Structure formats: C-alpha cells, structure tokens
C-alpha cells in the first residue's frame with residue numbers, strides 16, 4: 001500500500017507535510033486523500049479520532065497524526081536529503097519551533113474570526129495574545145542570526161526553511177493586512193525566491 005495523506009487545500013499544516021514529501025522525493029509513494037476536516041468525515045475520523053488534517057496512513061497502515069510526528073516519519077524514510085541534519089539540529093529545531101508557533105497563532109486567529117467574527121475574536125483575551133504572539137515571532141525571525149537556505153533550485157532545504165516558509169505564506173494568504181513583507185525586510189528578502197522552488201510552487205495556497 002502507498003502512503004496516504006489526508007489533507008485539505010488551505011491547511012498550512014498539511015502543506016508543510018506536502019512540501020516535505022516533495023523535498024524528500026516521496027511523491028511516487030504518496031497518495032493524497034482530500035477531505036474536509038470540519039465535515040466529520042468518517043474515513044478521516046477512523047484514521048485520526050481528533051478529526052484534523054494532516055493525518056498519514058503508513059505503508060503498513062499504521063496511522064500517524066499531528067504534523068511534527070508525520071514530518072519526523074517522512075524524514076526517516078530516506079537517508080538523503082535529510083531535513084533534520086544532525087550537525088545543525090538545534091538551530092533547525094529552533095526555527096521549526098518558531099515557525100510552528102507562527103502557524104498555530106495565525107491559524108487559530110483565522111478560525112476564531114470565522115466562527116465568532118473578527119471584531120470579537122481579536123478583542124478577546126486569547127485573540128489579543130495570539131496577535132501579540134504573531135508580532136513577536138515575526139520580530140524574532142527577522143532578528144535571528146541563524147543562517148537559512150535561500151530557495152534556489154540546488155539548495156538543500158532543512159525543516160526550518162519549510163515550516164517558516166509555509167507559515168509566512170499562510171500569513172500572506174489569510175492575514176494580508178499584517179503586511180509582514182513591508183515591515184520585515186530581511187524576511188522578505190529571504191522569501192523572495194520561494195515560489196521558484198517546485199515543492200512550494202506546486203503546493204501554493206489558492207482561493
């Protein structure tokens with residue numbers, strides 16, 4: 001059986017997994033099962049009782065839920081390229097943590113706005129904390145001296161490049177008024193070439 005990824009098109013979490021699968025050269029071993037996680041899809045719930053995407057069915061039909069364990073598993077499937085190089089593990093995971101934090105704060109903001117209205121969501125105690133977290137993480141990423149790979153065709157990306165890259169794209173897609181590229185020039189220069197990378201282009205957010 002091939003690997004089976006449950007996903008939807010606008011999920012930043014699922015996109016991170018897809019980019020990683022492409023970077024690992026796993027596309028021929030992977031089938032994509034498009035589902036609506038909000039529709040109580042029985043097949044998804046069977047694989048993930050938490051009813052969230054992404055969820056992965058492995059070749060032996062073991063299911064793995066949650067983005068980071070899925071990424072860890074995908075990275076283990078081939079030795080090269082590795083998304084988690086041992087020699088720079090701490091700095092890669094530093095970026096992965098910040099990027100996942102940015103995804104979480106942005107996605108929760110988008111969902112809260114959708115279900116309770118933007119004004120109420122953003123004025124709530126939790127809403128203010130989420131927006132403040134987005135600002136602080138962007139500032140930290142801008143100031144970070146950690147070297148990241150440019151998205152040129154021959155670069156070997158690591159997991160931090162992928163998670164932070166998708167997080168920034170998600171903000172641009174769902175929260176454009178933040179205008180982060182205008183306010184954080186180092187990040188903007190870094191991400192400038194991202195869509196020339198096939199894994200990012202083929203999985204770009206649309207709609």
Ligand SMILES: N[C@@H](CCC(=O)N[C@@H](CS)C(=O)NCC(=O)O)C(=O)O
Nearest residue numbers: 011012013037051052053054066067
């Ligand atoms: N902690 C999870 C978050 C995944 C998540 O929230 N996925 C969203 C789509 S972007 C979802 O499926 N939401 C459906 C729901 O919350 O019921 C992960 O890291 O994978």
